[in-house]
Amino acid sequence: MYPDSNDKLVHLSTALRKAGAPRVLVVMGVAGCGKSTVAELIGNEAHWPVVEGDALHPKANIDKMSAGIPLNDEDRQPWLEKIALVAQNWIKDKECGIVTCSALKRKYRDIIAQGSNRVCFLYLKGTKEDIAPRLQSRTGHFMPASMLDSQFATLEEPADDEVMMELDVRADQQSIAKSALRALRLLTSDQDHPLHRACASPTATVKLPL
Numbered sequence: 637m638y639p640d641s642n643d644k645l646v647h648l649s650t651a652l653r654k655a656g657a658p659r660v661l662v663v664m665g666v667a668g669c670g671k672s673t674v675a676e677l678i679g680n681e682a683h684w685p686v687v688e689g690d691a692l693h694p695k696a697n698i699d700k701m702s703a704g705i706p707l708n709d710e711d712r713q714p715w716l717e718k719i720a721l722v723a724q725n726w727i728k729d730k731e732c733g734i735v736t737c738s739a740l741k742r743k744y745r746d747i748i749a750q751g752s753n754r755v756c757f758l759y760l761k762g763t764k765e766d767i768a769p770r771l772q773s774r775t776g777h778f779m780p781a782s783m784l785d786s787q788f789a790t791l792e793e794p795a796d797d798e799v800m801m802e803l804d805v806r807a808d809q810q811s812i813a814k815s816a817l818r819a820l821r822l823l824t825s826d827q828d829h830p831l832h833r834a835c836a837s838p839t840a841t842v843k844l845p846l
């Protein structure tokens with residue numbers, strides 16, 4: 637059993653527990669679930685670089701989403717390939733890094749991971765009711781809140797045989813990031829692993845969702 641089983645915010649897949657500590661984190665989930673926020677917090681704490689996946693979209697995709705039209709597989713293909721390149725370059729160079737990407741379908745995640753079990757998806761799991769208010773109150777972003785239905789319709793939640801960790805979006809962002817990093821660190825006792833660069837306090841408290 638996963639050693640930190642008291643932490644209700646995280647759930648590790650069997651594939652992740654088998655694979656051990658990853659080198660690349662893909663923070664995934666529907667629009668507005670908190671990918672950029674959580675990726676930045678983990679990146680700051682672990683001293684890993686963060687790439688914002690939205691910055692890799694072709695302009696046509698941004699225009700389409702801004703107009704309230706959901707992307708299709710064909711639209712997403714070149715974008716996913718760029719994200720895959722970012723992830724695979726880190727692995728090839730024996731580096732670590734974090735990239736944000738909605739990665740809504742399993743076949744998208746397969747494109748990114750390219751069969752590597754060093755790539756771990758951090759899935760920010762929440763319901764429409766949890767996430768809609770965040771999108772509605774967010775300003776200055778191209779993604780209209782009206783797109784949330786299509787995001788959920790497209791979403792294929794990652795399964796237990798994928799290298800992934802589920803995180804509960806109902807918690808505050810600091811707790812989510814802290815829980816994720818602590819769980820990842822427990823996957824390796826090798827203190828030279830880049831996950832241990834900035835060690836979190838083992839007694840850090842975790843705020844549970846209401």
Ligand SMILES: Nc1ncnc2c1ncn2[C@@H]1O[C@H](COP(=O)(O)OP(=O)(O)OP(=O)(O)O)[C@@H](O)[C@H]1O
Nearest residue numbers: 666667668669670671672673770774779807808809
């Ligand atoms: N755990 C959280 N609790 C409350 N609010 C949060 C949490 N995480 C993020 N937020 C807020 O929700 C909004 C959406 O977060 P963020 O932009 O990080 O999501 P995202 O998944 O990156 O969105 P997108 O896919 O549209 O780029 C922001 O205003 C952010 O401050």
Ligand SMILES: O=C(O)[C@H](O)[C@@H](O)[C@H](O)[C@H](O)CO
Nearest residue numbers: 666667668690707738739779
């Ligand atoms: O796959 C998709 O439909 C898109 O990538 C979106 O999810 C956005 O990139 C992003 O989340 C912006 O809000």
